[in-house]
Amino acid sequence: MSYLMAHKDDPLSRDVVFNVPYQLLRCENRVSILREKGAFFSGDKLVDFLFTDVPIVKTAIYDPAAGCGDLLLRYLDKLELASSFSESMQEWECIVYAAEKEPSFVKLMKLRLWLLLYLKYHERTKLGQLVIPDLRERFAGVVCRDAFKYLPETMPNIVIMNPPFQQVDSNGVYSWGTGKVSYAAIFLYEMYKRFPKSRILAILPDVLRSGSRYEKLRTTVASDLKSVVRVYGRFDKKTDIDVFVLDHRPDMRKRVLRNAGRKQGRMICDDFAVHVGAVVPHRDALKGRSCFFLTADNVPPGSNIVRVKEKIKSVHKSVKGPFVVLRRTSSPSDKIRCVSSIVSSSHDFHLDNHLIYLKPREHKSELKLCQEVCNFFSSQECSAIVSRLIRCRHLTVRIIRNLTYKGGK
Ligand SMILES: C[S@@+](CC[C@H](N)C(=O)[O-])C[C@H]1O[C@@H](n2cnc3c(N)ncnc32)[C@H](O)[C@@H]1O
Known part of the structure; x- marks a missing residue:
């Protein structure tokens, strides 16, 4: 309201309705406060992506974490208008439902709903000329x-x-996750349970799609969920978190939040045991058997390693060559997602926790298998598949195990 009063001579515009509120919120609050409240609002590009293939019709629509109404406003914006302002107002009041914990956001949401509709029927109104009604009793939903x-x-x-x-305590309520879990996971699960017949369109952090911690949630939800999952990428320029969208349609016959199904061909887990390196030098007691020690620093990408200078004592089981080493850190912006090297000697090695290793199951032709899987890792095809499956900056054992690396086309 103080913005409207301070800009009396400016016209009411889409910018005032859609962009100014979030700009003001970001200017006036530190990122740590926004993070604590989970107050990051969706912009045009992301909402358009979410609404792909969604018919925009006059039907009951509900946002359970509505913020200042950014998702709802963009849906309503595309709706056909009734013949008058008051008729449209009545229609919107009948179909719009929103829950939001923050009282000031609810107030602003109602104001924006009213402003958007007003803008549609009244061109070139100056902000100072607006006569805004008392909206407390309006938009009962x-x-x-x-x-x-x-x-x-x-x-x-x-x-x-x-x-x-943000991460919240699951309070031991959910069978699919204990301890701290993403609040988004709880929202997804709760809304899915509450509204089994509704189409659910959700913007979610990538970790729910690809993180091994949420495997159980995916199985719980995906076992009877009919959904399409599309990777979007970074939330927006200022918010560095990768997201995907979920379009759950109970009326659809398709399955899932699960990753792309198994293609014909050989998966990595058919030929290799895949594990994360066990040694965490700053945490482990450095005692036990002394072996060569592989770290992200002494394994050059694409190299063929026989031995390294570094050695370490560790009580963890050592790994005997030959095997393949992968760096766990891998960003969606990297050209090659799976940076690999071969350890070709039969020495024993300890591996740092920032590495993943693939130990061939077959004793025969171990080196040949290692070479084949490394060729796959360095291909564009592999990077494209991995980027589709995982946007987080860490590769997971589950993703690597399930890649089809031979004859999967
Ligand atoms: C990420 S914002 C999303 C706002 C809006 N849907 C959008 O996309 O622009 C999430 C909102 O959920 C609200 N919120 C958090 N926990 C909630 C709860 N248990 N019930 C209702 N709202 C909640 C926060 O205050 C915040 O405004």
């Missing part, structure tokens, strides 16, 4: 409530959400 203690009056046909992503 937009409430300041905890989404887990609230059910909209009408079952929504569409649930849209960009839930908060």
Whole structure:
């Protein structure tokens, strides 16, 4: 409101409705506060991506973590208008449902809903000329409530959400995750349980799709969930977290949050045991058997290693060559996602925790298998597949095991 008053001579515009509120919020609050509240709002590009293939129709729509209404506004913006402002207002009030914990966000959401509709019917109004009604009793479906203690009056046909992503305590309530879990995982699970017949469109952190911690959630939800998953990439220029969108349609016959199904051909787990290096030098007691010690620093990419200068004592089991070493750190912006090297000698090695290793299962032609899998790792095809499956900056054993590296086309 103070912005409207301070810019009396500016016209009411889409910028005022869509962009200014978030710009002000970001200017006036430190990122740590936004993070704590999970207050990162969706922009045009991401919402367009979310709404791909979604028919925009007048139907009950609910956002359980609505913030200042960015998702809802963009849906309503595309709706056909009724013949008058008041008729459209009535229609919107009937179909819009939102829950938000922060009272000031709820107030702003109602104001933006009203401003957007007003803008559609009244061109070139100056901000100082607006006569804004008391909106407290309007938009009865937009409430300041905890989404887990609230059910909209009408079952929504569409649930849209960009839930908060911060880590919260799961309080031992969920069989799929203990300790700290992503709040987004809880939102997804709870909304999926509450609205089994609704189409759920969600913006979610990539870790829910690719992290091994959420494997159980994926199985729980995906076992009867019919959804399409699309990778988006970085949330926005200022928010460095990779996201994907989930379009869950109970009316669809397709399966899943699971990763791309198994193609014909050989998977890495058919021919290799895949593990993460066990040694964490600053944490482990440095005693036990002394062996060569492989780290991300002494394994040059694409190299063929026989021995290294460094040695370490460790109680962990050593790994006998030959085997393949992969760096765990891998960013979606890297040209090659799986940076590999071969350890070709039969010496024993200890491996640092920043490395993944692949030990051939077959004794015969071990080196040939190692070479074949390294050729696959250095291909563009492999990098494209891995980038589709995982946007986080760490490769996981599960993703590597399930890659089809031979004859999968
Ligand atoms: C990431 S923002 C998303 C806002 C909006 N949906 C968007 O995409 O722009 C998440 C919002 O959820 C709210 N929130 C967090 N926990 C909540 C809860 N239990 N019930 C309702 N809202 C909640 C936060 O205050 C925050 O505004």
